[in-house]
Amino acid sequence: MDAWAGRIGVVSGRYHSHGENDAPETTIELFGRCEDGASICLLVSGLRPTFEIATMGKRSKDDPITDAELHRIEVLRQRSDIVDVRGPVWKWTDLGEKPVWTVEAIQPFNVPSLRTDLIKQSWMIYSGDIPFVNRLFLDNDIGMHLAIEGHIIDSREWDDEDDVHKTNVMKHGGVGRYAVDRTVAVTLEHVKQSEPFPVPWRILSYDLETSIAHNTILCAAVWVEDMATGDRRVYEYKGAEDLIMEQMTKMVRNEDPDIITGYNIDNFDFPRMVERMEHHTSRKQWKARSNLLGWGRTPHLETECNRSRTGVLPRRQSNRAWNLGGRAIVDAWWQARQALKPQRETLSFISKLLFPDQEDMQKMDIDASNMDVEWANRPDEVMEYCVRDAALPLDILHAIQAIRRKEAVAAVAKVPFETASNGSTSQLLDSLVVRLADRREVAVPLTGSAEAKEGQITGGYVHDVEAGLHPWIAVLDFKSMYPSIMIGHNVCYTTRIDPSHPEQPGDDDEIHTSPTEAKFWSTSYRKGLVPTLLEDLMGQRDEHKALLKQARHDEQAEKEEFHDAMQYAVKILMNSFYGVFASGFYRFTHKDLGSS
Secondary structure (H helix, E strand, O other), X not given: OEEEEEEEEEEEEEEEEEEEOOEEEEEEEXXXXXXXXXXXXXXXXXXXXXXXXXXOOOOOOOOOOOHHHHHHHHHHHOOOOEEEEEEEEEEEEEOEEEEEEEEEEOOHHHHHHHHHHHHHOOEEEEOOOOXXXXXXXXXXXXXXXXXXXXXXEEEOOOOOOOOHHHHHHHHOOOOOOOOOOEEEEEEHHHEEEOOOOOOOOEEEEEEEEEOOOOOOEEEEEEEEEEOOOOOEEEEEEEOOHHHHHHHHHHXXXXXXXXXXXXXXXXXXXXXXXXXXXXXXXXXXXXXXXXXXXXXXXXXXXXXXXHOOOOOOOOEEOOOOOEEEOOEEEOOHHHHXXXXXXXOOOOHHHHHHHHOOOOHHHOOOOOOHHHHHHHHHHOHHHHHHHHXXXXXXXXXXXXXXXXXXXXXXXXXXXXXXXXXXXXOOHHHHHHHHHHHHHHHOOEOOOOOOOOOOOOOOOOOOOOOOOOXXXXXXXXXXXXXXXXXXXXXXOOOOOOOEOOOOOOOOOOOOOOEEEOOOOOEEEXXXXXXXXXXXXXXXXXXXXXXXXXXXXHHHHOOOHHHHHHHHHHHHHHHHHHHHHHHHHOOOOOOOOOHHHHHX
């Protein structure tokens, strides 16, 4: 095996369980793009699925661990679905400091049922709903930009007539030969955080023209762009529908994009292609289905076709977005909607809004509502129309800086690119809060475990103004108002003083009392997780703004764009803390936090 070292940007990840119950193994597959432009699949070994448990009820460190507790732990160690129970470590909880044990499960997919069973046995569960791939990023304090030292075990350039390379990949925990330039095996200790850098992503944008009468695909167009150089190439497809789909699938796997886009592909193009795949095949015909729509970076295997997410076939998530093994699906419609908040959301309106004076970047005059007639009478013009509609999403994403800004959010939040582009705000904040909680020995509660809110929280005061013309108007902007309040008053889940908590302030202890009478420890007693993170983010933003100013002065456009995206990403995350911590669903929340 050839040694390999380099930096990569992670687009997405998943895990593969293998081995026997007496020697279980779990390999994490990270997909992305190397700094030198090659696509990559990392097979990371060494991480095991774990969560934490503690006994029920209030507790303080003055209460010793009992023989009964140790006996209960020993009973758990004898279970066939538990590999080991380690600890305890004393951690802060909302019911006092408790001894917390770490439970190692056989495989990640065993954790939900094991967690449910232990809850029935009156155990408190902590860190029990964190996805296994996320644990890699949290436990090793890494983000989407990584420095790797490993060994190349497969390459797109290598022939494999006798399955030697396939066997080698599987020996290192993979599922087969991946559709990437290089596959690298690496151990946990050789996956390190890297300084952020502009990843040379490859983006694919596509468009379909379909029959109104029969729902069939009449033609398709695809543009592929290398962000490092700006080079683009176009592909056009027409003919039999199944042949169009097969040719597109071969092209996707050969071009190997990190990001797939288009305009309204979440609601039209992907659903239509899945519908046409279902029309041409049955569920048992996994090879035919892979040939028609196997766009993932994973091998064409029956198991990959049957995966409910991150497999070789595109799958819709619970929200509007789609997922695909090893690639991120970023709909230009959704990105434009978020960035521009336009009056109308059609491609025609958005292109005119962004490129009003560029005729070659406007939609062509084709009647899409009468596409069957248009295709029959002037197929060349329809194909040209399709080609332009496939190119415009790339132009839109560049105009609103969507890709680089999502990459910057991923860098600041320390998550894969796909999480930043399609995940929730709470997932981004979770990445920062959970890793700090682990360092501070704070037990991480389950999502949704907080006390339910009653009614709406009282929002900020809004002063009524008298309409009319007023002289001498002063405009004052409070820098990061909500973050500043949370920092100044140490407002956090971990600093709220609950009347029933074993820790109570003395007469001489300094505390903060909010207008709603909620009380919080001062920083002299315990500094909260949220104020700590917000101070760090404020410092990061000031640093990027200073570097942005310097780059602008030195006329370094690339650095200017990078630091502008980074400071904007920090601002977005800072302003998200209040909304998430005031919600009723987040793991580190309480009804007093938002109202305070």
